[in-house]
Amino acid sequence: MVNPKSHKSELKKGLYLVPTPIGNLGDITIRAIELLKNSDFILCEDTRVSKKLLDKFKISASLIPNHKFNETKNLTKIIRILKNNDIVSLISDAGTPGVSDPGAVLINECVKQNIDVIPLPGPSAVTTAISVSGFSEKYLFYGFFPEKEKIIMDELKKLSSLNFCLIFFVSPKKINKIIPHLNTYFKDRKILICREISKYYEEYIRSVLGNLKTFKTEPKGELTIVISEKKFVKNTSQMLSESDKKNIKIMLNKLSTKEITNIINQNSNVSKKEIYEYCLKLKNEK
DSSP states (O other): OOOTTOOGGGSOOEEEEOOBOSSOGGGSOHHHHHHHHTOSEEEESOHHHHHHHHHHTTOOOEEEEOOTTTTTTTHHHHHHHHHTTOEEEEOOSSBOTTSSSSOHHHHHHHHHTTOOEEEOOOOOHHHHHHHHHOSOSOEEEEEEOOSSHHHHHHHHHHHTTSOSEEEEEEOTTTHHHHHHHHHHHSTTOEEEEEESTTSTTOEEEEEETTSOOOOSSOOSSOEEEEEOOOOOOOOTTOOOOHHHHHHHHHHTTTSOHHHHHHHHHHTSSOOHHHHHHHHHHHHHHO
């Protein structure tokens, strides 16, 4: 564990995954600041973006650009640095590295080479969005949508069958193209659109899909959207099947009416009232 008074010599050598603020610079942790100050090298997506954060906290470690266009090319160089027992931190422009950001290629190579990879907890748009949604805590994070519209539609069709909250990252340029597809595949499910999380103009838009309108003007800032879990409506008018009736007769000698009612109800769309009344009817016929 790193604490504010720790010295560089006390740190375990390896690759550190350091989350950075997703908007408000005040959200960075004390541990993250101290670790970055003690790093020999900091791998970052865009040195211009990272430098603003690092300058604010007077962090002067050497920066190495590490983004999706060069992470494979840089791999040998970075592994060599890590094997030299240097402390290397990986950061992204915002949030947790490796989550819809570069990092997986390097992390997998470190695992292969028996180099320690140490993650730090910290800011994440995913957990922030799900916490404020009020939806089920069972969720699936998808990330950014594919480029091709046909693939987007195919993916949404598959995802619509899952009974999880779904979280997506969406660029402001794409949101108006995505909304009609969401209305089609997730009709009647709730949606939360989070814009500029933790920044001055942060906004949380809540609606029901099926009638969600597109934005009149392109919104500013990255968007995180959360779609609620599926809503199941029991069809209480459904009648007991012959199979259900047969099972009830078998269970009557072993279980209570309440237990039978719960078992049948969990495995069918028949109302508890109808199941209970049928059980009583059978008992009265004895």
